[in-house]
Amino acid sequence: MLDKIDWESAINVRRSVRSYEMREVDKDSMDKLRDFINNMKAPFAHDTKIRFFKANSDKKLYSTFNSPPDGMAFISNTNIESISKVGFIGEMIILYATSLGLSTCWYGHYSIEELERIMPHLGNNKNFDSPKWGYGKGVVEGERAICISPLGYWKKEGLRLTDRVTGSLMSYKRKDINELLEGITKESLTPELLYALDLARKAPSGANSQHWRFKISSDLKTVSIAMPVGYKHIKWEHPDVDIGICACHFWLGLMMKNIECKVSLIEEKGRAVWKFQI
Ligand SMILES: Cc1cc2nc3c(=O)[nH]c(=O)nc-3n(C[C@H](O)[C@H](O)[C@H](O)COP(=O)(O)O)c2cc1C
Incomplete structure (x- = not known):
């Protein structure tokens, strides 16, 4: 399906x-x-x-x-x-x-x-x-x-001001993958991982804060998606929702590249950590 x-x-x-x-x-x-x-x-x-x-x-x-x-x-x-x-x-x-x-x-x-x-x-x-x-x-x-x-x-027609403002200021802007990777650069990734991470970085987030970070093991077999420990946003009280959205995009990206993975989620240091074992 x-x-x-x-x-x-x-x-x-x-x-x-x-x-x-x-x-x-x-x-x-x-x-x-x-x-x-x-x-x-x-x-x-x-x-x-x-x-x-x-x-x-x-x-x-x-x-x-x-x-x-x-x-x-x-x-x-x-x-x-x-x-x-x-x-x-x-x-x-x-x-x-x-x-x-x-x-x-x-x-x-x-x-x-x-x-x-x-x-x-x-x-x-x-x-x-x-x-x-x-x-x-x-x-x-x-x-x-x-x-x-x-x-x-x-x-x-007749777009409301809120749409025009959020559209031009926040909506389309996304961070580059290298800003989101921890301890590795995108040049070391496989095309399939890069594809899935590119979809992940396009996820929506409250106030477009894009607070997800990607941690990838050196053998490229384990990917973790979480926000930095202690992250807080002044306007959005539930930033772990956005991390789940980002994890969804990543999982769909792997699925579209026919890469099977085991998905797990734990609470660690006060935030949600999604793990994908490829
Ligand atoms: C979990 C979550 C909660 C959100 N809550 C609001 C909200 O309360 N009010 C609002 O105007 N937009 C809200 N948004 C929309 C974001 O502002 C929007 O996703 C972000 O600016 C990126 O724009 P895009 O969705 O057009 O890509 C929320 C988005 C997410 C992911």
Whole structure:
């Protein structure tokens, strides 16, 4: 199933879209998305749940733009491993949606009050002081929507200012692989590894911070993806989500080059570390 999708094009085409036509996603695409989610096989066990919701076309859910009618939420427990897996699993779905011609935007700073109103999901954990951004931060009891994304069609005319600003300032810029490699340069890598790392570096991240670093063993058999120990971002509370997204791109890159690998994820020194054994 996974090998039938052009992941490379999906990775290159995907952009965070913040301006939508106010129409529902067509039924055929929704059916395909549901089917993909139900049959998708990840290379590790996980507890990520995907829920679709219908939203009002106002700015309550995403503070910076009007919501299109459809959206999806990525829900899991809030420990480091679970939220990093949300990045990996969520990105598979975001990229699959992209391959269907749909637009998306990873969104962590949603309004939890509005999400709970349109998609009750908090159960007994409803009574809390409303966090300012998303579910809040740190490990809390029970499951939360770690991130959400609109699902719809990019409204190309009359681009909103937010799209123009983020598009020109952040969206397209990515670091060179050599800035991300630890203890090795890209000249020493095989073409297949270089290909997978090139897709990995194109991953989206909160505020486009690209805080992933790639550590590669001298025999080129083990690749680790993690953020630097102690990394913190002033605006984005869950940087391990982005590391999972980056790991997803890398894994897809290996798969497209027919390279088999064993994937593992551990929490080490307060952050998620993804390991690929080739
Ligand atoms: C985990 C995650 C959370 C994000 N949260 C937000 C958000 O709350 N608000 C927002 O406008 N963009 C958000 N973004 C979108 C990023 O700003 C965007 O991915 C980045 O600038 C790169 O641009 P691109 O996605 O167009 O490649 C988020 C991205 C990721 C990966």
